[in-house]
Amino acid sequence: MTRHEPRTQGKAKIDGGVASDEKHDSARKHVSGEAIYIDDMAEPAGTLHACLGLSEVAHGAITGFDLSDVRAAPGVVAVLTANDVPGDNDMSPTGLHDEPILADGRVQFFGQPVFAVIAETREAARRACRLAKIDYAEEPALIDVADAADDAKLVTAPLKLERGDSAAAIAAAPHTIRGQMRVGGQDHFYLEGQIAFALPGEDGDVTVFSSTQHPSEVQHMVAHALGVPSHAVTIEVRRMGGGFGGKETQANLFATIAAIAAKKLNRPVKLRPDRDDDMTATGKRHDFLIDYTVGFDDEGGILGVDFTYAARCGYAADLSGPVTDRALFHCDNTYFYPAARAVSRPLYTNTVSNTAFRGFGGPQGMIGAERIIDEVAFALGRDPLEIRKKNLYGTDDRNVTPYHQTVEDNVAERVIAELEASADYAARRREIAAFNAKSPVIKRGLALTPVKFGISFTATHFNQAGALVHVYTDGSVHLNHGGTEMGQGLHTKVAQIVAEEFQIDIDQVKITATTTGKVPNTSATAASSGTDLNGMAAQDAARQIKNRLIAFAAEAHDVPKDQVVFLPGRVRIGNREIPFAELIGEAYMARIQLSAAGFYKTPKIHWDRDKGQGRPFYYFAYGAACAEVSVDTLTGEYMIERVDILHETGRSLNRAIDIGQIEGGFIQGMGWLTTEELIWDGKGRLRTHAPSTYKIPLASDRPKVFNVALADWAENAEPTVHRSKAVGEPPFMLAMCVLHALSDAVASVAGHTVCPRLDAPATPERVLMAVERMKAEGAR
Structure with missing residues (x-):
């Protein structure tokens, strides 16, 4: 395998700045088992567990719905149906209202969630789910796109790209070939499956620990389902055990069910499906x-x-x-x-x-x-x-x-x-x-x-990101941004960017869990743009603080601003050098703001x-x-x-x-x-x-x-x-x-x-x- 030495850019390097082969911030924790995922979190007293009841036909109306045996099963505390959703029974990410949280009167695929059991243990919830008696009036189902007619139903408006006259060019070409190719789909098969853990708070508040690539979307979906404002819902993500796009929208189902149950029962609720149910009920790569x-x-x-x-x-x-x-x-x-x-x-x-x-x-x-x-x-x-x-x-x-x-x-x-x-x-x-x-x-x-x-x-509006950077009086740095870590090293790269700006070692930068309570209205960590967007937002926040420090140092030491230079671990002010932490302490005493919210939006792009x-x-x-x-x-x-x-x-x-x-x-x-x-x-x-x-x-x-x-x-x-x-x-x-x-x-x-x-x-x-x-x- 070929590897190259990192660029040194002709200057002394800090430990863990950009262009260095810094290890993933959680690498040791991953291999030692110390990394905390949602299912590793200590469960508060009274935690309940949820399990989804899935449909057993691909298409049809629900004609009989008897859940009495489910409710009577040992350990069952509650059973949720579409009627128990206090707000909007929808989790469509595009606002088309075509994707119910729980099926309401009819089902449209085999494995569609119809009800949810909330029980004292996960095993009790799983066993109770099997006791449901549901009758269906089955209807014809379209499974394979090869069977679709020319006038088949579309889920959204199609797109056409056209440049030049392709029909004329093909007709005039010396050679023409026509063919068809089938390309299969793919399951995400992340190591950590879908999971959500909801903790009820006072008033309408709820905190959901969700394995999601899009915390803000989950926040909005939970808020809509509960019928509360977005400010009542906090979503937190420290890390995911893989995502690959499968946790961009699919986490909505599990978070909304857990949150509805938690608020209804005023107890913490965790929903972690079996791998079989996860694969059956969640979307995949399009074939x-x-x-x-x-x-x-x-x-x-x-x-x-x-x-x-x-x-x-x-x-x-x-x-x-x-x-x-x-x-x-x-x-x-x-x-x-x-x-x-x-x-x-x-x-x-x-x-x-x-x-x-x-x-x-x-x-x-x-x-x-x-x-x-x-x-x-x-x-x-x-x-x-x-x-x-x-x-x-x-x-x-x-x-x-x-x-x-x-x-x-x-x-x-x-x-x-x-x-x-x-x-x-x-x-x-x-x-x-x-x-x-x-x-x-x-x-x-x-x-x-x-x-x-x-x-x-x-979607042009998604090309934006925010970040929050605090510098504490001892020179340590707290970093939070809207991107999520799913094993790809995003947090490490963004920390390197901040370390590079301040010219401090990366171990002085604390990477904290992504939360909607710190950085709002975030875009999904997707489209390969996690570092592009969040790195620039974090850099913007760090530079705001850095510029304040430069202005302060120049005034306090009576030197031009261009004579304040950040060097590895220290700052040169005129002909004097002081440790970075010492400058921070002086700035704090002078009441210089050492916190900043950064923002970035991608330029030049547009689409009609x-x-x-x-x-x-x-x-x-x-x-x-x-x-x-x-x-x-x-x-x-x-x-x-x-x-x-x-x-x-x-x-x-x-x-x-x-x-x-x-x-x-x-x-x-x-x-x-x-x-x-x-x-x-x-x-x-x-x-x-x-x-x-x-x-x-x-x-x-x-x-x-x-x-x-x-x-x-x-x-x-x-x-x-x-x-x-x-x-x-x-x-x-x-x-x-x-x-x-x-x-x-x-x-x-x-x-x-x-x-x-x-x-x-x-x-x-x-x-x-x-x-x-x-x-x-x-x-x-």
Whole structure:
């Protein structure tokens, strides 16, 4: 694995400032078991436990509802139904009022929460749930998007992107290909499941400890459900055991139920579902059915494209609108289309309402782009990498996206070129061809795929953040911001930023739990923008205090402001140096304010959805990955032999954390595209609802050789915090190289003359079926 020394920027460094490989603030606690998660918190006397009663049909009206045996069960204190919600029985994040907390009269997916049991123990609540007698008048259910008619119901308004006349360009093209690709969904499978712990207070107050990426949204949902103002509800999050988007909106259900029960009974209430119930009742990554048409010339240059992205959205909108929008935003990946049309179909289905997941539709969009590259390459008998390079964004008339944003920071060509050289792509391509010619059963495949991922919330108003910084009289610093920590190292990076501003060691900066009582109206920690937004807000707060200190020191010591310089652990004032803590003490005695609230909003971005035009992204993050695989053509089983990654993170704030995010994101993306398969039966029951039936990647599934490098020449062209770039989501899509390496290995069976059209996830079964198709094609 390749690692680089951090930049020193030509000066003495503090311990834990930016550009240093500072360890995650909770790393030791994670591995020792000392990290406190919600279920580890000491339970106050009288704590009750909740369990959800889930529907057993996918679609229908409730005709009989007998909960008498549930109420009479041992240990049961209360049973909640929709009638017990004191305020608004809705948890829709988009305000469409299409997502009830508890079903009211009818159910729309198998596993929808219908009631909640509150009992003295968790076991008692779980056992009581099974005693419910509910009768349904079942109605036809739509489960698979492939079964949806052309006039099928949509959960939200579709989006269309259009630039140029794609129909005319495709019609005039020397070559045209039409096809369809199915891309599966993915369960978040966080280590810590959904959980909420509500403590009632006086009057209408309630405090909820929630495992959520969006404390302010949970605050609003709880307030609406209770019928109280937002100021009566406090949400606190110290850390999550994973999120990946699954805790952006899905925490609403558990927090509202716990809060309603706590206020009704005036006792603390905890709701922690079993993994089975968690997987059944919460949304997942959207699976897509992608229809595509591409027109291209004899050299492989794409002339026009037409995409339709149909998504299984579930019974309610949730975040399906922006997810399917972002899929369209990434239907180009790194490629310029002279003419393009892309349309989304966010389809209503009688399944759980799907939600945010790392990449937020971007991976599904890119998969469509990479499929048409493969189609063109196989049709012309070319190496897919050659076609990828030929169609990259360029300058002047080749740098405008289908949504009319100009690509100003394109480094894809350089990233690809450097990785192609460092991974020894050309020589390995020759070696693999020679190996396959002599190997009748085991076939190897190689693919190099790029990534261009847009950074910003496409809902412009979410691109804002706040932070609170206090400096105490001993020189220690208290830091709070609106972002949430889910293992990605956000708190560490923001603490590094504050430490850098004051030039103090990071152990002098105390990172505190995210709470709506300190920083209000926060955006979700999502869209890869956690550090971009909260880091800038914290920097703003620190600089306010720093500027006050500079003004005070200059006046008190009678020197110009430019002669007050913060140095590691000390401050130079004219020709005198004093410890940082000493300056703070002097400032306090002089009644200088040592606290500040910082704020940041992303500049330049704008988006007109009706026109399908604007600048939804502040900048793009780039990367590329090269994978080599071996496939057993008799069984479809395969091994990932080697992966090489080159990813640019701008001027990295913390290379150790960034490399960890790249490694983890890649493996998670590899799982999505290879082993993680969601299956619903004809009744709408999720059959892959536990670790026994749902296969996430294991340590043994990682590439045998795994080389990860950061592009050390990269620097964000935009003035982000220390010119860094986001790293949360972009690496996930690097795993596309594995799917295309598998496709390359399968294609070798027919001499690379036919595109295998390998759907995702490319399980061994799908690989084997594709091999058999290739054998049949090759025999013709």
